[in-house]
Amino acid sequence: MKINFDYHTHTTYSHGKASILENASKAKEIGLEGIAITDHGFSHMLFGMRRRKVDKMRRECAEAAQKTGIKVLLGIEANITGEEGKTCLKESDYENLDVFLCGIHRGVFHQTMKDLNKLLIANFNYVHNKKEVPKSLIDYNTRVYINAIKNNPIDIITHLNYLVFADAKQVAQCCADYGTYLEISTKKVHLTEKEWQDVFDTKVNFVINSDAHSTDRIGDMKLFYELNKDIDFPEGRIHNVGDKHPTLRFTEFKKHL
Template identity: 50%
Template structure:
């Protein structure tokens, strides 16, 4: 599958190995028109991007766009921090960003102990142990996802259900209704075939992203291609292939409000 744009890539500004320019050069070599640099959010305790690094990142993105001709965007993979849907991308930082991704991650500055217990510890335990997660946990995670989608102009939910448990159908319905994409992540196995079928049947739209943490994985779709051999999704429901570019919710929000 050839991507028009890869909107989930990491660099040395957080947990990646390549520079912004190296990512953009690889995108150009592959024939991509666009790429987003979406380093981990500010409250990722191990390797989140730092506010003090933002001017440098913005300069690097501008330079990479000029040198390669690929449209490079300043993005972020924000962290979901609590049941109320709070993410670590604050409205005062919106001016610095073009693409707003969001997912559940570990080692995050969660809202409080309850958020830490559910979004990190309980998810971790039930991922590690071969036991079915309790409905209470699934409902908690589902509410957190949906509250985030409803409150914030999130472009895409990344690796839905990776190392966590939710009602994927209900999250997908919220994403459909608010104009948020569900990402098909080609780095992590995050939806079973049955779950992906349920997501597909809501009518939500998709992006395929590499989640590249190294330059050689920019534009890589192999894992998604393999699953789509089993679970059929109409190609016109995937908005970053076949020359199409996505309609990003965050961009529209900024045009109206900033």
């Protein structure tokens, strides 16, 4: 199994190492049909994409597509910034972007003090001190994801439960209900074997993404092959392999704006 499109790659516009053209050239070299450039969201203090650079990024994506002959989409890996499920995208950003990825990250501006205290500080403390995360915090984290999926046309939730633990099954069920994909990241292990099984019990569909921060990792499947020895990933529900392509919720949403 091999992916045909990598929907999650970073460039020097956030903290990736290569340019848009370099990412696209590598994708072409390894036989992908296309690639999405998805740098970190605007609310990231240090690494975030800047709105004033979006036009330049779009031009570079168009040039890279022309030079390589593959599709080069401009997306974003937005941050969920609080319990209400707000992200750092405004509706006025939508017309300039093709793909809407969303995840929870450290180092971002949060919606409220409560969100700062829980989403960043409490999660950090439990993970850092390797203590069991209390149910009340898991419930809060789950609400953060669910409200984001309900309230925003998110295409893909990135690396669910990496450093921030939610109820994976409830989040996956919400993704299934709203047509949002769950990412299988090949950058890092983000769900346990048990959580994957719970997720498979819902009707959610998947995309496999590299989350590459350098060109050598674009389209990388190594971690997936490793995980797939013990976890029986349902190939039919992975929509960027073989000749399958995902139906992107963001694209559908924008048709009705």
